Structure formats: C-alpha cells, structure tokens
Amino acid sequence: MFENLSEKLDKAFKVLKGQGSISEINVAQTMKEIRKALISADVDYKTAKEFTATVKEKALGQEVLTTLKPGELLTKIMKDELAELMGSSSSELNLNSKPAIILVAGLQGSGKTTFCGKLAFFLKNNNKKSPLLVACDVYRPAAIDQISVLAEQVSAEVYKEIENKDPISISSNAVKYAKKNNHDVVIIDTAGRLAVDEAMMTEITNIKSSINPDEILFVVDSMTGQDAVNTAKAFNHRLDFNGVVLTKLDGDTRGGAALTIRSVVDKPIKFIGTSEKMEGLDIFHPDRMASRILGMGDVISLVERAQQQFDEQEARKIQKKIAKNTFGFDDFLKQIQQIKKMGNIKDLAGMIPGVGKAIKDVDIDDDAFKGIESIIYSMTPYERSNPNVLNGSRKKRIASGSGTNVQEINQLIKQFSQMGKMMKMMQGGGASKMMEMMKGNNLPRF
Amino acid sequence: MAFFDKIKNLFNNNDKVSSEESSQKQKKLEKSLEKTKTSLFNKITKTVVGKSKIDDNDLDDIEEILITSDIGVETSLKIIDRLEKRVEKDKYINSDELTDILKKEIEELLVVSKDITLEVDSVENVPYVIMVVGVNGVGKTTTIGKLAHKFKKAGLKVVLGAADTFRAAAVDQLVIWSERVGVDIVKQAMGSDPASVAFDTIQSAMSKNADVVIIDTAGRLHNKINLMNELSKIKNVMNKVVTNAPHDVLLVLDASTGQNAIEQAKQFSSVTQVNSLALTKLDGTAKGGVVIGISDQLQIPVRYIGVGEGMEDLQMFNKEDFVNTLFNN
Numbered sequence A: 001m002f003e004n005l006s007e008k009l010d011k012a013f014k015v016l017k018g019q020g021s022i023s024e025i026n027v028a029q030t031m032k033e034i035r036k037a038l039i040s041a042d043v044d045y046k047t048a049k050e051f052t053a054t055v056k057e058k059a060l061g062q063e064v065l066t067t068l069k070p071g072e073l074l075t076k077i078m079k080d081e082l083a084e085l086m087g088s089s090s091s092e093l094n095l096n097s098k099p100a101i102i103l104v105a106g107l108q109g110s111g112k113t114t115f116c117g118k119l120a121f122f123l124k125n126n127n128k129k130s131p132l133l134v135a136c137d138v139y140r141p142a143a144i145d146q147i148s149v150l151a152e153q154v155s156a157e158v159y160k161e162i163e164n165k166d167p168i169s170i171s172s173n174a175v176k177y178a179k180k181n182n183h184d185v186v187i188i189d190t191a192g193r194l195a196v197d198e199a200m201m202t203e204i205t206n207i208k209s210s211i212n213p214d215e216i217l218f219v220v221d222s223m224t225g226q227d228a229v230n231t232a233k234a235f236n237h238r239l240d241f242n243g244v245v246l247t248k249l250d251g252d253t254r255g256g257a258a259l260t261i262r263s264v265v266d267k268p269i270k271f272i273g274t275s276e277k278m279e280g281l282d283i284f285h286p287d288r289m290a291s292r293i294l295g296m297g298d299v300i301s302l303v304e305r306a307q308q309q310f311d312e313q314e315a316r317k318i319q320k321k322i323a324k325n326t327f328g329f330d331d332f333l334k335q336i337q338q339i340k341k342m343g344n345i346k347d348l349a350g351m352i353p354g355v356g357k358a359i360k361d362v363d364i365d366d367d368a369f370k371g372i373e374s375i376i377y378s379m380t381p382y383e384r385s386n387p388n389v390l391n392g393s394r395k396k397r398i399a400s401g402s403g404t405n406v407q408e409i410n411q412l413i414k415q416f417s418q419m420g421k422m423m424k425m426m427q428g429g430g431a432s433k434m435m436e437m438m439k440g441n442n443l444p445r446f
Numbered sequence B: 001m002a003f004f005d006k007i008k009n010l011f012n013n014n015d016k017v018s019s020e021e022s023s024q025k026q027k028k029l030e031k032s033l034e035k036t037k038t039s040l041f042n043k044i045t046k047t048v049v050g051k052s053k054i055d056d057n058d059l060d061d062i063e064e065i066l067i068t069s070d071i072g073v074e075t076s077l078k079i080i081d082r083l084e085k086r087v088e089k090d091k092y093i094n095s096d097e098l099t100d101i102l103k104k105e106i107e108e109l110l111v112v113s114k115d116i117t118l119e120v121d122s123v124e125n126v127p128y129v130i131m132v133v134g135v136n137g138v139g140k141t142t143t144i145g146k147l148a149h150k151f152k153k154a155g156l157k158v159v160l161g162a163a164d165t166f167r168a169a170a171v172d173q174l175v176i177w178s179e180r181v182g183v184d185i186v187k188q189a190m191g192s193d194p195a196s197v198a199f200d201t202i203q204s205a206m207s208k209n210a211d212v213v214i215i216d217t218a219g220r221l222h223n224k225i226n227l228m229n230e231l232s233k234i235k236n237v238m239n240k241v242v243t244n245a246p247h248d249v250l251l252v253l254d255a256s257t258g259q260n261a262i263e264q265a266k267q268f269s270s271v272t273q274v275n276s277l278a279l280t281k282l283d284g285t286a287k288g289g290v291v292i293g294i295s296d297q298l299q300i301p302v303r304y305i306g307v308g309e310g311m312e313d314l315q316m317f318n319k320e321d322f323v324n325t326l327f328n329n
C-alpha cells in the first residue's frame, strides 16, 4: 500500500526533478488536497489543519537527495509524522499488580463487551494469566448474558450479580472475589455511555475511584467521525485513561479517528479489533495505521492532478523576469498556454498555485484568449521581448497580421503594462496598493 | 469576467504579504487573505459591496460547521456551490441571513419519509414486513424495540423475529425488548439459520393476523461479502411467504459514524434495496451530518432518529430541527 502511495506522489512531483528542494509554491496546493483527504478519512477538522501545517513546515526547504525523489520525500515526511503522532508500537498493559485491574469504558455499541472477551482470551494465551471477567453493564438488555456467553467461549470465569443494579459495588466485590480466587487479572465491562450523560459519567468516575484500576482502556469504533474529538476529550477528562482500543478495523473505514484521538489526548492506542470473533484482537502498529489513513482513497490522484498542471520552474523564471523588468509578451503567451493546457478549467483551476482563486468561478473558453494570442503571434521575437519598441508602423503591421486593428493592439499593450506594474508591486510586497487598484476596479476590461 | 481580472491574480497566491503599513484596514485584509490560504475551498476574495459573493470569514465558518458535522468534503462543496449560486442572485446582508439561506439549501438536499405506522395499511390481508439492517453496534435491536412500542401504541399487532442468531445473547436481548413492550417474538436457537427465523416469523404473524413484522438481523460490516449475501438470502426468503416482503428495509446508522456511513448505505442498498434510514444516538454530541450526502446521493429518505436508550426515545426525522442543530454548539 505504502509503495503505491510513494510512487504516485512521486509522479505528482515529477515536475520538480532537478529542482532540488520542496518550496512553498509546490507544497501549498498539495497540502490542501492532503487536508481534504484527511478529512475524508474522518480526521478531525482541527487536527487535519494542524497536521498539514506541521508537514508543510517540515517539508519546506528540505534538500532532496539525489537518491530520494521529492514525492518519496514528502510521503516519508507525512508517514513519519503520522506514525510519530500515533505513538510507538510498544504499548504494553501494566499487569504488575495482583490482581491487575483493567477497566473498560466507551460509547454505546463501540465494542467494549466483545473486547473484554478478546482480552481475556489474549491474556490467557499470551501471558498465561487467569482473568476474571466482570459484568458491570446493568442497563443494556441481556448485557450480562452476552459477557457470560463470551466468557464461556474463551473459557474464562465471569463475575456477575444478577440482582445488583449498582456497578460500583459489583466491581469492588469482583476485585475481592478475584483476590480470594487467585485471578491475576480483572477485566471490568461497563455499560456504554455518552460523554454528555452526566449521571453515567459520574458513575464511571465512581467505579474508578472505588477500585483504583491499573489500566483504564477507552474503546472506540474506528468508523467514528468528527465526534471522536469530543468523546475522547470528555472521557479522558473524567477518567484520565491509559490507552485506547480501536475496534471494527476489519471494515473499510480509513480510521482517521485514530489520528484525532492520538493528537487530542496523547494516549497510546494499545489494541485493535479485527473481527467479531474472540481471536480478532491485535496489538496496534502505528505505521500500519499511518499507511491505512494515507494510503487509501483518492488523495493521491488529487495531488497528482494538482501537481501535474503546474510547472514550478516556469513560474520561478517568470517571477525573476518580473523582478528584473524583463517580462515580455512571450512570457505572457506561456501563461495563457499553461492555463489552456489544463483542460477542464473549472475542475482544475483551484489546484494551480497562483491561479486557483482568481479563475475558480469563471467560465473560460479557449476563445477568450484567441484575440490576444493572434496579436502576440504576429509580433516578431524582438518585439515580444521588448514591448517598448512597438511604434505606430509596427502596430499597423501586427494589426493586419492578426486580423485586428491598432486600437485593440493599443488596448492590449496598455493592459499588459498595467499588469506588469501590478505584478511588480506584488513582488515588492505592496499588497495594499494592489488591493486598492482591484477595489477601485479601474482596470480596463478586455 | 474580464480576461485581465483572471490574469492579474496569477501571482497573488504566492505572495508574502508584508505589513509595514499597519492600518486597521490592511490588517483585516491580510487576515482574510491568510484565511483564504488555509480555506479548503478555493474561493474568490472579493470586496464588492452588496455581498453577492460570500466573504472569506463567513466561508471559513461555514466550512468548519459543515466539516465538523461529518457532512464530508464532497457534500460540503456541493452545499457551498448551491449557496453561492443563491447568493449571487439574492444577495445577503449579514452572516445571520447567510446562515438562514444555508439552512434552506441543506434542507433541500434531505429526503424525508413518513411514519411507517401510516404505511401499514398499504398492504392488504398480510402483515407489513420490516427488515432492519446495519453494521455492528449501531442500534438495530434497540430501534426495533422502540418501533414495536410505537406500533403497539398505535393499536397495531406486532411480531418480532430474532434473526440475529450470531452475536452473543442477541436473541435474549430482543426477547427482553419484546417483554418490555409486550409484543410477540419468534426465535430459534442461537446459531440457527437466520433466513429460517425470518420465514417462521412471517408465517407465524400471518396465522396470528398480525399487522407488522419486524426482523432483527445480525450486525455486519458491509465489506464482508459472505455476510452480505446472507442478508439477501434472508430477504429473498420473506418473499416466499408474502409477496413483496419485506415492504421496508430500514438501514440503521449511528450518528457518530463518519464518512464510512456513505459506503455502508451504498453496500446495504445494493444488497437489500434499503428504503429508509434511522439515525441513532443523536442524544450525544455527534451531529450525523453524513446522512445529508447519503440522502442526496442515494435518494434514501431519513425516517427516524434515536435519542436515547428507552422505548420512547424514537422520533420522526425532522429536517428543520436536524439542520438547526448543526448550527448549535
């Protein structure tokens, strides 16, 4: 998956070959597309913004080694950054106490009960533990039956008090029971609750303070969208949990919630759920998750399209020329051609650095440029690079060559020089003057 | 637009705005330029009086509201496009007015449908059969309990079918709901064929002259082909007892689900022809905005919302209310 991404990003950056480093211009639009893709992968709005800002910062000015193409470099930066954000892969449980108490919490339907069963199975097999499952969901119909069935499936003992409706006393009774009966791990399943349900949040805080768990695990559905940020913050605020369990990753969600949660609460993701069956538990691999978030979907094709349409070197040259006052009609022509080359303008305009905003809402057909092009084509190379020499007789010649009249040529020259001034101003940082001109809208229309 | 207006902006994106002159006006301008640079949707900054274009501050706010409600990039773009067209024509004065227009535009993307209670009579001499589907843990069984309660209150005779024979204690869970509400249930042993449970349930309902049948199914992820095929098998079996059954395939979506819900809707629809949606867990902080895109793209109406775990916590979906909550923080 990752190879694929790198390859595609590289294609996207092929225009940069020989360029040597990643610059503001070539990275800005790419970042915008990456941000859209992150949001489509359910990464939280703010997290996506911050993430792209960080990547951009790290990417800017990076030297591109001869062995590493810019696309590879950017992919690497992104992936490293993602993997780093998602923490290291060592996220062991603290099982030192006897018994070690693990409290499991989360929203309704996130997969808590199933995870409890899986964890019991996992610890029996991998750590030679003798876990006790505790049924503290006293609300959901048949919740106690459900965990009892799972306990039987994994051959673990379950602690339940059918008549007791108080999860706080059930949990502390269970811990006593575990001590007496030589269970070295206690896994407490709790009812699903919404972060805004004050009574239920107080309940789980009380469970926590009465049994003092060694590990509190927050179980989240990997399909969660933008709400992950609210929920993770709220649960963390109340419980200060130790780790996260990400469930239902056997689906096809991109799992951006993983990134969101990591960046808002800074707690490790310890396990992932990969099936409904008891074997379906895995430890979390940050780099695999990074690839999952990045590697799927159409981010790459978007990036690719944006980048292919834009010739970085060309833009640089033009900027230099403007600075040196040598911007001529040939350069102007190139600009037009670049715009025309894009094909479906409406679709692509937004992706081209420097052009995007200006023409996003405009219908451009090739005809719009025809008059200008034919005038320029009728100029000699010398005239094109030295607009000042255009005198009356030259203009007459150009007019008959291009099937226009001198008046039209005058208008073009006037606008051309006005544009030159304007671009120079932009370069010099005179943005306010520039805006003044635009506001006044005193530019002639063509 | 004049050609030069297009060209003159060629470089303004790359330009670093220097702020030596620090007049208020310019600072504001820079701020909006800065905002535009980070804005997801490339739009024009235009300082035209009268506001036939949405200015960048508003646009940024709108973007944040739409995205954080899980509306998604694609549908958000569509909404903003529609909004811009409207504004071009009708112009707006201030942000409040813009928000009102925006709400209207979003509402137009939503398809709703009426209460099933009102459709039960559309079938004659046979029970109206509802099949409930969805991925794991979204609230199918709970929604069935709530629906049964609603129908019973409307004086209808209801039979539930416990066709989730897979998840631990799934049958027990539905049994408890049937007792809570006081309706009949048909079940078999755990692990038995769900299609056979569905078949039995409808037959039993026929003989009892019941008005409504609701079939619970096991949660399944839409990318699991075998499980999805099982679902179409369950569906096809119903047809053998009552032609045209199921009359309604209700897809349950969890409001906290992100963009994956679109894929869920697509896949479940292609296997079972989903004809309405229930959006659960709206009593939390999740907005459930992803249904806007689903409703718009797939033309599946949203029928019910779940607002709690009790049997009364089911409401008809109401466009205006739904859209209003997107804007309340």
Ligand SMILES: Nc1nc2c(ncn2[C@@H]2O[C@H](COP(=O)(O)OP(=O)(O)OP(=O)(O)O)[C@@H](O)[C@H]2O)c(=O)[nH]1
Pocket (backbone or CB within 6 Å): A108, A109, A140, A192, A194, B134, B135, B136, B137, B138, B139, B140, B141, B142, B143, B164, B167, B170, B217, B218, B219, B220, B280, B281, B282, B283, B284, B305, B306, B307, B308, B309, B313
């Ligand atoms: N707060 C809230 N919780 C809900 C709502 N609907 C369902 N739930 C809870 O969500 C959890 C899962 O609900 P179920 O009805 O078991 O979901 P399901 O889709 O049948 O689950 P599976 O059959 O396991 O796939 C339960 O704890 C329900 O009480 C709702 O509208 N609001």
Ligand SMILES: Nc1nc2c(ncn2[C@@H]2O[C@H](COP(=O)(O)OP(=O)(O)O)[C@@H](O)[C@H]2O)c(=O)[nH]1
Pocket (backbone or CB within 6 Å): A106, A107, A108, A109, A110, A111, A112, A113, A114, A115, A192, A247, A248, A249, A250, A251, A272, A273, A274, A275, A276, A280, B136, B137, B167, B219, B221
């Ligand atoms: N496919 C899949 N389903 C899961 C996974 N974890 C839990 N589930 C299912 O999700 C649903 C809700 O799980 P449950 O443990 O009852 O959630 P709880 O309400 O948080 O206790 C059930 O149908 C489970 O079988 C997983 O990793 N993959």
Ligand SMILES: [Mg+2]
Pocket (backbone or CB within 6 Å): A112, A113, A114, A137, A140, A143, A189, A190, A191, A192
């Ligand atoms: Mg549970």
Ligand SMILES: [Mg+2]
Pocket (backbone or CB within 6 Å): B140, B141, B142, B164, B170, B216, B217, B218, B219
């Ligand atoms: Mg169920």
